[in-house]
Structure formats: structure tokens, C-alpha cells
Amino acid sequence: MWASDRAGRRDARVRIGLRGRFIAFVSAIVIAFGVVLTALAVRVQNDRLRHELDERGKLLIAVVANHVTDSLALLDVRQLRQMINETLEQENVLDAVAFDEDGRILTDGTVENPSRHRLIGEAARQHVAVSDALLVEFSGDVMTVTMPVRLGGRPLGGVSLRYSRAGLAEDQAALARKTALVGIVFGVLGVLAAALLTEAVTRPLKEVIEATRAISEGKQAAHLQVRTADEVGELAAAFNEMTRRLRETTVSRDYVDRVLETMGECLVVTRRNGTIALANNAVCGLAGTSEEELIGRHCGELFRAPKGFASLLHALNPEGSVHGLETEILTSTGEEFPVMVSIAAMDESPGRSGRYVIVAADISERLRTERQKEEFITMIHHEVRTPLTAVRGALGLLDGGVAGDLGERGRELVANALRNSKRMERLVNDVLVSRKLDFGHMTFHLQEMELMPLVDQAIEATSSYADRHEVRFDLHETAPGARIEVDPDRFIQVLTNVLSNAVRFSSAGDVVKVSVNRHNGCLRVAVADCGPGIPEKFRDQVFEPFARAEEADWRNKSGTGLGMSISKAIIEELGGAITFDTEVGGGTTFHVDIPESDRLRESHVD
Amino acid sequence: MTRPGRFAAVLFSSSMIVVIACGGRTNERAEPGGLAPLEATGVITFGSVSLNPAREHEVFRPFVDHVASRLGEVGIGRGRVVVVDSISKMVEELKKGRIDVYIDSPFPVGFVWKRTDIDLLLRRWKRGSETYRSVVFVRADSGVKSVADLAGKMIAFGEPFSTSGFLMPKAALASTGLRLDNYEDAAASIPPDRAGYVFSNDAENTLFWVLKDKVDAGAVNEDYYQGLAGSRISELQIILTTGAVPRNLVCVRRNLDPRITDSLRALLLGMDDDEEGREVLMGFEETARFDPCPGGPERQLAGIVDLIQYVEEDVGQ
Numbered sequence: 001m002w003a004s005d006r007a008g009r010r011d012a013r014v015r016i017g018l019r020g021r022f023i024a025f026v027s028a029i030v031i032a033f034g035v036v037l038t039a040l041a042v043r044v045q046n047d048r049l050r051h052e053l054d055e056r057g058k059l060l061i062a063v064v065a066n067h068v069t070d071s072l073a074l075l076d077v078r079q080l081r082q083m084i085n086e087t088l089e090q091e092n093v094l095d096a097v098a099f100d101e102d103g104r105i106l107t108d109g110t111v112e113n114p115s116r117h118r119l120i121g122e123a124a125r126q127h128v129a130v131s132d133a134l135l136v137e138f139s140g141d142v143m144t145v146t147m148p149v150r151l152g153g154r155p156l157g158g159v160s161l162r163y164s165r166a167g168l169a170e171d172q173a174a175l176a177r178k179t180a181l182v183g184i185v186f187g188v189l190g191v192l193a194a195a196l197l198t199e200a201v202t203r204p205l206k207e208v209i210e211a212t213r214a215i216s217e218g219k220q221a222a223h224l225q226v227r228t229a230d231e232v233g234e235l236a237a238a239f240n241e242m243t244r245r246l247r248e249t250t251v252s253r254d255y256v257d258r259v260l261e262t263m264g265e266c267l268v269v270t271r272r273n274g275t276i277a278l279a280n281n282a283v284c285g286l287a288g289t290s291e292e293e294l295i296g297r298h299c300g301e302l303f304r305a306p307k308g309f310a311s312l313l314h315a316l317n318p319e320g321s322v323h324g325l326e327t328e329i330l331t332s333t334g335e336e337f338p339v340m341v342s343i344a345a346m347d348e349s350p351g352r353s354g355r356y357v358i359v360a361a362d363i364s365e366r367l368r369t370e371r372q373k374e375e376f377i378t379m380i381h382h383e384v385r386t387p388l389t390a391v392r393g394a395l396g397l398l399d400g401g402v403a404g405d406l407g408e409r410g411r412e413l414v415a416n417a418l419r420n421s422k423r424m425e426r427l428v429n430d431v432l433v434s435r436k437l438d439f440g441h442m443t444f445h446l447q448e449m450e451l452m453p454l455v456d457q458a459i460e461a462t463s464s465y466a467d468r469h470e471v472r473f474d475l476h477e478t479a480p481g482a483r484i485e486v487d488p489d490r491f492i493q494v495l496t497n498v499l500s501n502a503v504r505f506s507s508a509g510d511v512v513k514v515s516v517n518r519h520n521g522c523l524r525v526a527v528a529d530c531g532p533g534i535p536e537k538f539r540d541q542v543f544e545p546f547a548r549a550e551e552a553d554w555r556n557k558s559g560t561g562l563g564m565s566i567s568k569a570i571i572e573e574l575g576g577a578i579t580f581d582t583e584v585g586g587g588t589t590f591h592v593d594i595p596e597s598d599r600l601r602e603s604h605v606d
Numbered sequence: 607m608t609r610p611g612r613f614a615a616v617l618f619s620s621s622m623i624v625v626i627a628c629g630g631r632t633n634e635r636a637e638p639g640g641l642a643p644l645e646a647t648g649v650i651t652f653g654s655v656s657l658n659p660a661r662e663h664e665v666f667r668p669f670v671d672h673v674a675s676r677l678g679e680v681g682i683g684r685g686r687v688v689v690v691d692s693i694s695k696m697v698e699e700l701k702k703g704r705i706d707v708y709i710d711s712p713f714p715v716g717f718v719w720k721r722t723d724i725d726l727l728l729r730r731w732k733r734g735s736e737t738y739r740s741v742v743f744v745r746a747d748s749g750v751k752s753v754a755d756l757a758g759k760m761i762a763f764g765e766p767f768s769t770s771g772f773l774m775p776k777a778a779l780a781s782t783g784l785r786l787d788n789y790e791d792a793a794a795s796i797p798p799d800r801a802g803y804v805f806s807n808d809a810e811n812t813l814f815w816v817l818k819d820k821v822d823a824g825a826v827n828e829d830y831y832q833g834l835a836g837s838r839i840s841e842l843q844i845i846l847t848t849g850a851v852p853r854n855l856v857c858v859r860r861n862l863d864p865r866i867t868d869s870l871r872a873l874l875l876g877m878d879d880d881e882e883g884r885e886v887l888m889g890f891e892e893t894a895r896f897d898p899c900p901g902g903p904e905r906q907l908a909g910i911v912d913l914i915q916y917v918e919e920d921v922g923q
Contacts, residue, residue, distance in 0.1 A: 112833075
């Protein structure tokens with residue numbers, strides 16, 4: 001049913017979600033922090049190591065210088081060689097020499113002594129000539145320290161050694177390993193922290209996403225738990241509020257689905273091109289096909305064009321809707337099912353290219369029933385009314401003495417039979433009239449004429465009936481010259497029905513008041529009795545066919561039960577209306593409103 | 607022979623003799639007068655003079671083991687090293703027959719040869735050279751042009767018992783008529799008709815003392831001279847070069863079994879013929895080979911013995 005939506009969701013794209021970006025961001029920050037921290041630590045450590053090495057070298061040269069003073073003074077090169085040789089055994093010492101006051105190397109600590117007689121560096125020589133302070137020179141990873149040696153202010157020479165900072169490099173390598181390790185640890189911690197933090201941050205978002213997705217799929221969204229008081233918590237609370245209001249104003253997709261699947265009426269939703277986008281079970285069952293087969297087909301293939309229209313959608317009114325349109329649904333086997341269609345636009349300005357909801361009710365049963373009724377009426381007309389007319393005629397002849405004197409008892413029996421046959425004839429006639437009205441088969445011969453004569457005729461026609469009930473009519477208000485366009489016989493039928501009803505529910509001696517006046521552009525004939533009033537429970541059924549109140553006195557006073565429904569149908573056919581005001585114990589007033597003839601009304605207004 | 611210094615010598619008792627057996631027995635102290643006949647014991651004893659017996663033993667042991675293991679045909683089963691701390695002791699030990707073979711520089715050998723019955727067996731090419739000589743040098747600008755000019759001057763020698771650093775150059779100088787007196791202080795005042803000398807205890811010291819004008823002249827092994835002078839050789843001048851003497855000599859006590867003497871001579875002469883022998887020789891102070899003394903033993907020792915008279919007191923200490 002939601003194929004297009006599902007297809008849309010399947011169009012999943014590879015993307016880095018908020019979670020991934022958050023993890024990457026936090027990890028990068030933590031790792032960067034760790035690396036920077038470690039780099040600073042390494043730098044500090046390096047500086048410390050460098051300082052320590054430098055100090056160690058300076059201390060060593062000072063010690064050596066102190067020990068070689070006597071040897072330099074005595075020019076004991078052998079002793080110097082031993083001392084320098086021992087110096088060479090010290091850690092990080094690359095080479096060492098003892099030199100004389102001219103800066104010439106006396107010994108490099110070896111027996112071969114290849115450095116013998118060479119001059120030490122120019123800077124060192126110049127320094128030794130004027131200073132007794134330590135000279136420190138750096139070249140790459142090598143520190144050269146030169147210590148002048150003096151005795152009693154007399155320069156004896158000095159010692160110089162080249163000190164490797166390779167140890168520093170080794171320490172740096174160890175530090176690099178530590179840095180890498182710290183980096184890895186920070187990296188792992190960073191990712192872990194990022195994952196935890198991301199989980200904490202994105203879990204509510206994920207829940208919101210899942211809930212939103214559920215809503216988009218028409219499911220019931222779960223209530224989100226508001227865990228925190230921050231923005232995320234506010235989001236969850238806002239979402240809950242949104243879903244609550246949504247539940248109040250909308251129904252879930254599941255709910256709609258269930259409704260659509262269980263509803264008896266056929267429902268079809270069309271797209272803008274008229275093809276079917278949705279079809280419920282009822283229409284599938286009626287058309288004898290599946291939803292998949294219906295979707296995509298044009299609705300014209302499912303619904304026959306109503307009579308007088310090129311297609312179903314051509315029957316739409318300018319507002320894009322139509323109601324109670326009869327047509328047929330075409331089944332997959334070629335059968336046709338009569339349906340009553342109502343169409344409503346789903347868009348504001350649909351035209352014929354809008355989306356529509358088509359609801360179709362299967363009326364085949366109703367039509368069959370109507371056919372049966374028709375057949376019944378026909379049967380009544382031919383099998384009951386015709387013989388009844390013959391019976392009534394025969395009884396009339398008997399009552400008229402065609403068959404001689406029947407005797408008192410015989411006349412009573414004939415009179416009784418004649419009265420009941422007339423009653424039966426009225427009943428049959430009412431039924432036939434009612435049926436004609438239902439099917440629109442009643443023929444009205446409209447004439448423009450004055451109202452008041454018609455009212456007088458109706459009162460006159462009912463006066464004998466009123467006399468029998470000792471009830472009097474009082475026409476106390478009139479509308480002289482008022483004209484209406486009616487079928488006079490049918491209009492008088494309505495008035496006599498209303499008047500006879502008033503008589504029937506009046507007591508002997510009562511006066512039924514009749515008035516004619518103008519009301520809301522219509523002429524109103526009001527007939528008021530002093531009867532018991534219409535029971536409240538029965539008021540909605542007054543104009544229903546064969547309607548009878550439960551109360552015993554009402555049942556006794558009811559006629560065929562068709563009079564008021566026929567009257568209402570006739571008046572409405574004439575463009576008027578019939579209503580009543582009633583009060584239990586206070587009598588009832590029926591109002592028969594009929595449009596005043598326009599031409600005359602206009603002249604009256606003038 | 608090497609001797610670090612007199613101070614070190616004091617550390618050793620004059621009667622101290624260290625006997626180190628080789629071939630499985632070490633640190634075996636020899637019993638005075640108790641040496642069994644060679645044939646019966648099957649032991650050959652090598653003697654050396656040094657103030658560092660342990661180091662000397664390490665130097666001698668592989669060589670002695672090698673030699674002893676190849677003298678089985680003359681009843682020798684193992685070798686032994688006896689280290690004494692003075693040449694006088696060596697003379698005494700040889701006289702008592704407790705040392706069979708004595709290897710040393712020419713002047714000690716000449717000194718011993720004059721005092722006991724030993725026979726010069728072979729010449730040893732120690733440090734790869736068969737002979738060596740000494741030079742006496744001065745600064746070129748010193749004004750000293752000859753040995754005679756050294757009168758009233760101070761001379762630096764190396765170690766007191768070094769042949770090339772002291773005995774040989776001193777004997778050579780003395781043989782010219784120059785009278786030499788030993789001083790402790792290089793700055794000591796010297797009579798104008800005599801020359802003074804001090805021990806620098808190191809050839810390199812000697813060189814620098816001359817260069818730095820601490821002394822007027824110095825004497826070193828000729829082989830070392832050029833290396834030591836290096837780029838400053840032009841600042842020096844040699845005023846005396848001694849005659850060449852054998853680098854090292856091998857002696858045997860005269861009453862040693864001739865068969866053993868012959869076998870030992872033959873063994874040593876052919877030791878450099880095979881790889882194993884050459885390897886042992888190289889470990890024995892870079893000895894290149896042994897060869898007979900050119901012109902015979904007597905001729906080799908004659909010139910040395912003539913010079914020894916000038917340093918007899920020094921050698922005998």
C-alpha cells in the first residue's frame with residue numbers, strides 16, 4: 001500500500017552520520033590533546049635530559065681537569081694517557097685529549113696517539129689563552145667541552161672531550177616509544193570516550209529518529225524517556241508533546257489501514273493522472289482483483305462512466321466533488337456491480353487533475369429490494385386495488401338498494417363493509433402515492449393560483465369529518481390575494497391531511513385554528529389543535545412512513561401512518577416545507593410553507 | 607723485560623718467585639733445590655723477569671704449552687713458567703737449575719750470560735723485528751750538535767730496565783766518554799763536565815720533555831722515534847744512533863739435556879712453518895719467528911757484553 005514510501009526508504013545512502021562525525025571529532029580532540037600533552041612532556045623531558053647530559057659532561061671534564069693538573073705540570077704524558085684513557089671509558093665520551101698551553105695535543109689516550117701534536121680547535125685555543133672557564137660547544141648531537149688547566153695562574157694546557165648526546169637520542173627514542181604508546185592509549189581512550197559520549201548524546205536522538213520513522217510509517221510512536229534537562233531532553237519532551245498532539249488530531253496509519261480494510265464501502269484514492277494509488281479490501285473484493293493489480297490502473301477502468309458523463313471524473317462539480325452518483329464497478333470477469341459513488345478532492349484546487357477519494361457503496365442489494373418493492377406495489381395495484389374497486393362498487397350498489405331491500409341488519413352490514421373497503425382503498429392509494437413519491441413517479445400539474453381558495457376548499461373537504469368529531473375550524477387570519485404555484489389537488493391533499501390530523505387529535509368541542517400569513521418569503525398555512533401534543537420520543541418520526549407513537553391513545557388515533565410522510569414529500573416536491581411546533585398537553589401546530597409566486601410576491605412588495 | 611717503576615718494584619719481595627705450571631697445573635710453587643730431573647718429571651721450565659708475574663704468565667702460557675706439548679719425544683709432558691722480579695734472581699734460578707729456558711732482551715741476557723752458564727740458543731723476532739737500535743735526540747735549535755755537547759745537559763731516558771730506552775743508549779753515550787749521573791729532578795743543576803739523566807718512564811714522555819724543553823736530550827727506540835716525533839720531527843735532531851742488537855734472545859741453561867736443547871731449537875725454528883705455530887707466536891708478543899743468531903751466539907753477545915760494562919750497575923739492580 002505504501003510502496004512508494006518504502007521504495008524511498010530503501011534509497012539508503014552511504015553517509016557519515018552524526019554519530020560517526022561526533023566520534024571522529026571527539027577522538028580527534030582527545031588524540032590531539034594527548035599528542036600535544038605528550039609532545040610538551042617530551043620536550044620538557046628532552047630539555048631535562050639535555051641539561052642532565054650537559055651537566056654530566058661538564059662535571060666529567062671538571063673532574064678530569066682536576067686530575068690532570070699534576071700530570072700536565074710534570075708533563076707526564078704517560079699518566080695523562082692513562083687518565084684520558086680512563087675518561088674514554090666513561091659513558092657518552094667520544095674522544096678526549098689533553099693538550100699543552102699552546103693547544104697542541106699531548107695524548108688522546110691511546111698508545112698510538114694519532115692526534116699527537118695536532119692543535120685543538122681555534123675557538124678553544126683562543127678561549128684557553130684568555131680564560132680558565134669551561135668552554136662548551138655544540139655541533140649536532142656532540143657537545144665539545146674544553147677545560148683550561150692552570151697552576152698558580154700559569155697556563156698548563158687543558159683537557160677537551162667530545163661528549164655524545166647519542167644517549168639523548170636513545171632516550172628520545174624511548175620517549176618516542178612512550179609518546180607513541182601514550183598516543184595509542186589516548187587514541188583508544190579518545191575513541192572510547194567519544195563512543196560513550198556519542199552514545200549518551202545520540203541515543204536520545206536515535207530514539208527520536210526511530211520514533212519519527214515509526215510515525216512516518218503510520219505506526220504508534222513510543223513515548224520517549226526524558227533523561228536529561230539539557231537541549232536533548234528538551235527535544236525528547238518536545239517530541240512527546242508533538243506526538244501527543246498528533247495523536248489527538250490525527251489517527252495512526254495502522255488505524256487508517258484497519259478502518260480501510262474493514263469498511264464495507266469501496267474506497268479508491270487516485271493520483272493526479274487519474275490512476276489508482278490506493279484501493280481498500282472492499283473494492284478489491286468487489287472488483288475481484290488484488291490491490292497490486294488495481295494500483296496504477298486508471299480509475300476509468302474500474303468505474304463505468306455515469307450516465308450523461310464521458311467519465312467518472314467528468315461528473316465532478318466545480319468544487320471537485322460529487323455525491324450519490326450511481327454507476328457501476330467493472331469486475332475482472334466483466335461483470336458490473338451497481339454502486340453509489342461519492343467523490344471528494346484531496347487538494348484545494350483540484351480540477352480534473354487533482355487527487356480524489358472515491359467512495360463507492362454497493363447498491364445492488366438496495367436496487368434488488370427496490371425492484372421487489374416495485375413488484376409488490378405493482379402487485380397491490382393489480383391484485384388488490386382493482387378487485388377492491390370492484391368490491392366497493394358492488395357494495396355501493398347494494399347500499400344503493402340495487403339488490404332490493406336488505407333489511408336493517410343487511411344495510412348495517414353493507415354499510416360496515418363499504419366503510420372498511422373505503423378505508424382499505426385509502427390505504428392502498430396512500431401506499432401507491434407514497435411509492436410514486438419515493439421513485440419520483442408522481443406527476444404534478446403546477447398551476448399559479450390564489451392560496452386562500454385552496455385553504456377554503458381543504459377546510460370544506462374536512463368539515464364533515466370535523467363535524468363528526470364535533471370539532472370546529474376557525475380561519476382567523478388570511479392572506480388575501482396571495483398566490484402560489486402548486487398542483488392544487490396535491491396541495492389540498494396536504495392541507496386536508498393536516499386538518500384531519502388536527503381534528504383526529506382534538507376533543508369534542510375543540511376549535512382547530514387555521515391561519516395564513518407570510519413567513520420568511522413563503523406563505524405559511526398554520527393548523528393548530530388543542531390535542532395532547534406529540535410525545536417527545538415520537539417527534540423525530542412524525543414524517544416517517546408508517547410511524548406510530550407508542551402511547552395507546554396515539555395508536556388509536558393514528559391513520560394509515562403514511563399521511564404525514566406523503567404530505568412532507570408533496571410539499572417538498574412543490575418547493576415548500578412542513579414543520580410543527582408541539583407541546584405535550586398544549587396542542588400541536590403544523591406549518592405548511594409554500595413559496596409565494598415570485599411575480600405576485602414582487603408586486604405585493606411593490 | 608718491562609718494569610713499570612721502582613715504586614712498583616718495592617711491592618715485590620726480592621726473593622719472590624712465582625712459578626706457574628702450564629699444561630693443566632698452575633701456580634705451582636717450585637721447591638728450592640727440589641727440581642726433579644727433566645727426564646723424570648717431564649717438565650720444561652721457562653723463566654722471565656717482570657714485576658707483573660700474572661700478566662707475564664698470561665703472555666708466556668700459550669707459548670709454553672705449545673712447546674711442551676711438542677717435546678714428548680724427549681720426555682717432556684708439560685711446561686712451566688717461572689717469573690722472577692729481578693735479573694739477579696734470574697741468575698740465581700738459572701744457577702740452581704730451576705729454570706731451563708730464559709727469554710729476554712740482549713742486555714739482560716748479556717748480563718746473565720756473564721754470570722752463569724747459559725747458552726744462546728736462538729734469536730726471537732719480538733714485535734716482528736729481528737733487531738733494534740736507539741737514538742739520542744735533541745731539539746734542533748738547542749745548539750747541541752754532538753754527544754760531547756751533552757756535557758752539562760740533562761737527558762731523559764725511558765724505563766730503568768729498558769734496553770732500547772735506557773741501557774743501550776746510556777751505554778752508547780758512556781762508551782764515548784760522557785759521564786752520566788742520575789737525577790730525580792729534570793731541573794737539577796748539572797756540572798758542566800758531566801751529563802745528567804732522569805727517567806721519564808715512557809718514550810712519549812721523553813719526546814715531549816725534549817720538545818717542551820724540560821730536558822735537553824732524550825733517548826728512545828729508533829722504531830718509535832719517527833712515530834712519536836710525527837709532524838714535529840723537523841724540530842728535533844738525532845745526535846746518536848746506537849748499533850743494532852737482536853730484538854730478543856732465547857737462552858737455555860748449559861746443563862740441560864742436549865736432546866731437549868736440540869729438540870727445542872728445532873721446534874722453535876720450525877714453529878712459524880705451520881698455521882698453529884704462527885698463531886701461537888703472534889700471541890707471544892707478536893713474535894714473527896725464531897732464527898739462529900747471525901754469526902753465531904758469541905758474535906751476537908760480544909758487542910753487547912762490551913757495552914754492558916757501562917750499565918752493569920743499572921742492569922744488576
